[in-house]
Amino acid sequence: MFKSTSAKISKLWQSYQRLREATAISKHFSTFLTPVVANADDLKKEVYKIRHNVYCEELGFEPLRPDQMEMDEFDAFSQYCLIKHIGSDAFAGTVRLVTPSEEGQLLPLEKYCLHSISHDEFTPSHFDRHEICEISRLAVPAHFRRRAMDKFAGAATGAINESTYSEAELRCFPFIAIGLYLSAASLALTQGIQHAFVMMEPRLARSMRFLGIKYIKIGPTIDYHGQRAPYYINAEILLRDLAPSFKYMLRDIQVQVNKQMKEDS
Template sequence: MMKLTPLFRAVEKVPKIGRFFAGVRKLREANQICSHFSTYLGPMIAVTQEQKEQVFRIRHNVYCEELSFEDIRENGMETDEFDEFSQYCLIHHSASDRFAGTVRLVTPTNEGELLPIEKYCLDSITNQELNPSNFDRNEVCEISRLAVPHEFRRRQMDQFAGAATGAINTKTYSENELRCFPFIAVGLYFSAAALAMQQGIKHAYVMMEPRLARSMRFIGIKFEQIGPVVDYHGRRAPYYINQKLLLKNLTPGFAIMLKHIQKSIDEMDIHADNDENTYGREAN
């Protein structure tokens, strides 16, 4: 076999060097995504009564006052029957000390406690293998009521039916923050996912607009559509996801961001407030 001269050996290594630097660049970009998020934003779980009221006020602002999906409430807090067995995630904006968004994780534990998708959109689920009724109550959850306050969004059109995408008002916040704020909705979904995984919940459902599901695919979050688009607070379809589907295609940067959010939530005491939540009954 012919021996390679030093020159040929050097040329032979060039592709490896190129791949190495490409890998370094991807890793740097991946770390930047998490860095941009953690610099300006942080996940929180609403455990105190005051924090839960903040959640309900944000929801009222978005769902009742802005989008008119629900009736105006005299107390300025949007709640329903599912809040009796739900948990709440918030994204905190450090510079303003305000909440940039919230999402609810409906977590039934007893027979008879239905997910919203089961009560209002069960007929839209055509993939019967993934029907939530196939699984134990403590193995299923639904991600719902994602809401981002108006001041953290760019335009009225930057919304999906029932909530908001997370784009921000460019006149209100700094240019550096613009690279982070489009991730608000992603951060909320990751917070809900981290909370579900922490509690061993295996199957998650969400009713969402198909264009939001498509946008999530760009970063590797591939929800599985389990039924056709229906008219439910706009054009929405039922989607399913589990831990394997979430982690399978996640891009490196957002995988790091998810790990950061998981670590933050794992360090929280989510049982800090044991007061009974009465808001669900109040709304009925």
């Protein structure tokens, strides 16, 4: 009887601790950072500028542009989110969600890396165009990262310059990249998009698994802006496996994203 009661108390305490941690992480993120849906032209320009800074100037993945804005053919049918640092109003990162709706509109992965997909059931053409998307062009400016060695192909870890921001803020900034992925997920979930693809470094995918974001590797690692592999995830997998801490964070981001999309409609 005593052991049974003790086990129940222990289980309740662990659940309480997890709930406190989940609430704390989400609250800490939202204290310093907020998602911004980049629907307006001025916000899209901020997206393209950040991408140029990271992909063209810093990493050299794309050629320099005279207007210092990195754009490509997929932007014609894409949506964007920015993460804004509340204290400074500076943008701490951006991510693109490529959302084709017509047969002629391809995902970047389909155009450049289709040969890397070795699982036929996860080929984008297996699904309706309006049900798929690709998360791409995630970029965090160097100003929001701790050291030059922290950057990796694909743009950014989310750590920041320790001499510029407070200790409290530093605990939050490693979540910038995570916040961008969850913002992209919110955009997709709001529109009923079920299937997402992404080309990413295997080590980043492994890190995401610790958070409960369990991307499925659907092909071998290839040399594409560094060592990357194709990955797949759907809404069911995301919502089922996401760690409690980040479910709260996703919920709060979804509220902000949904509110902004309604205001823009």
